[in-house]
Amino acid sequence: xxxxxxxEWTVKLPLEQTDARLRAGxxxxxxxxxxxxxxxxxxxxxxxxxxxxxxKLTAECTPAGEHTEVVVTVDALGTGHEWVFEQLTExxxxxxxDDRGLTEAVSKLGRSAKFFGREAIQNVRTELxxxxxVVALVQGTIDDRASSVAVLTTxxxxxxxxxxMSSSFEEFPLKAISSMTLKKAMTGEAIEITASNAKAKIxxxxxxxxxxxVRAYRALNTAPSAGVSASAAAPVEAAxxxxxTQLEQLGxxxxxxxxxxxxxxxxxxxxxxxx
Numbered sequence: 459x460x461x462x463x464x465x466e467w468t469v470k471l472p473l474e475q476t477d478a479r480l481r482a483g484x485x486x487x488x489x490x491x492x493x494x495x496x497x498x499x500x501x502x503x504x505x506x507x508x509x510x511x512x513x514k515l516t517a518e519c520t521p522a523g524e525h526t527e528v529v530v531t532v533d534a535l536g537t538g539h540e541w542v543f544e545q546l547t548e549x550x551x552x553x554x555x556d557d558r559g560l561t562e563a564v565s566k567l568g569r570s571a572k573f574f575g576r577e578a579i580q581n582v583r584t585e586l587x588x589x590x591x592v593v594a595l596v597q598g599t600i601d602d603r604a605s606s607v608a609v610l611t612t613x614x615x616x617x618x619x620x621x622x623m624s625s626s627f628e629e630f631p632l633k634a635i636s637s638m639t640l641k642k643a644m645t646g647e648a649i650e651i652t653a654s655n656a657k658a659k660i661x662x663x664x665x666x667x668x669x670x671x672v673r674a675y676r677a678l679n680t681a682p683s684a685g686v687s688a689s690a691a692a693p694v695e696a697a698x699x700x701x702x703t704q705l706e707q708l709g710x711x712x713x714x715x716x717x718x719x720x721x722x723x724x725x726x727x728x729x730x731x732x733x
Contacts, residue, residue: 460511460513460533460534460535460536461533461534461535461536461539462531462532462533463531463532463539463543463584464529464530464531464532465529465530465543465583465584465585466527466528466529466530466586466587466588467527467528467530467547467550467555467556467588468522468525468526468527468528468555468556468558468588469525469526469527469528469550469554469555469556470524470525470554470555470556471525471526471550471554472521472524472525472526473495473496473519473520473521473526474495476519476526476528476550477495477496477498477519479549479550479551479554480498480517480519480528480546480549480550481498482549483545483546483548483549483550484498484500484502484515484546484549486545486549487502487503487542487545488500488501488502488503488515489501489503495519496518496519496520496521497516497517497518497519498515498516498517498519499514499515499516499517500514500515500517501513501514501515502514502515502532502534502538502542504534504536504538505538510534510536510537510538510541511534511535511536511538512534512535513532513533513534513535513538513539513542514532514533514534515530515531515532515533515542516530516531517529517530517531517546518530525556527588530542530543530546537625539584540581540584540625543581543583543584544580544581544584547583547584555583557583557586557592558586558588558590558591558592558611559591559592559593560579560582560583560586560592560595562592563592563593563594563595563609564579564595566594566595566670566715567595567596567597567667568664568667570664571596571597571664571667572597574597574604574605575597575604575605575606575607576605577605577620578597578605578606578607578618578619578620578625579595579597579607581618581620581625582595582607582609582618585609585616585618585627586611587613589613590611590612590613590614591611591612592609592610592611593610593611593612593674593675593678593714593715594609594610594670594671594674594675594714594715595607595608595609595610595671596608596649596660596663596667596668596671597663597664597667598646598648598649598660598661598662598663598668599660599661599662600617600619600659600660600661601619603619603620604662605619605620606618606619606620606660607660608649608660608671610671610674610675610678612678613631613632614629614630614631614632615629615630615632615635615651615675616628616629616630617629617658617660628658630651630653630654630656630658631653632678632679634653634654635651635652635653636652636653636654637651637652638650638651638652638672638675638676639651640668640669640672642665642668642669645661645662646661646662646663646664646665646668647661647663647664647665647666647667647668647669648660648661648662648663648668649663649668649671649672670714673714674714674715677707677710677711677713677714678711678714680707680710705726705730708722708725708726709722
């Protein structure tokens with residue numbers, strides 16, 4: 459029918475309550491709301507003046523302990539997908555949705571960066587996947603659009619540009635990034651990455667924030683692996699990273715804000731116990 463967009467949320471509510479809130483939100487922006495608890499189908503309203511076509515929506519809700527995993531898919535013409543996601547986010551309650559570290563990353567931005575990047579930041583939540591968390595975020599300019607952000611997660615790096623009537627999204631898996639450079643000028647800092655023969659750039663970042671972003675990327679890129687398979691680790695003990703080296707890398711992650719103080723303390727205690 460049109461352009462298909464999907465978003466994933468972890469809602470900190472039981473299935474029945476999550477389902478009820480989604481249906482209440484759809485009452486305001488759509489019709490033909492059908493389906494049993496946990497599987498919703500509906501038609502979303504269009505608005506030609508806002509380049510928002512009428513669309514079809516499905517919401518799959520799966521219980522996960524006390525929480526609910528939600529996958530919402532919108533098939534519509536135009537650029538109204540983000541608007542639908544925003545309305546449903548409001549219906550669920552922002553505090554009820556795991557923002558995967560977004561709020562903490564935004565809190566580290568300066569006041570002007572929060573202001574100019576507010577529209578792009580608002581839509582970042584819909585781009586996040588359930589298996590990733592935000593490590594760092596910067597606001598800057600992409601193709602003369604000041605409402606642009608670069609977001610570093612535990613899985614990828616993506617650029618989001620928000621325009622008056624349109625938006626664009628470009629992502630790069632961390633493993634595909636071959637280089638990241640930082641440039642400084644009177645007008646601010648700039649970050650440019652190269653990945654799989656493609657390049658992306660964000661400029662006019664406030665001084666210091668671009669450098670912190672690159673530092674977070676490098677710390678994440680050199681972080682010790684979560685574990686080594688038994689078949690690989692058993693034959694040669696020395697094949698594992700030295701404990702002191704791991705402690706040093708752990709300190710870099712903590713300094714860059716990649717891990718929380720509690721996570722740092724727990725992992726540090728674990729490593730010290732090996733000495």
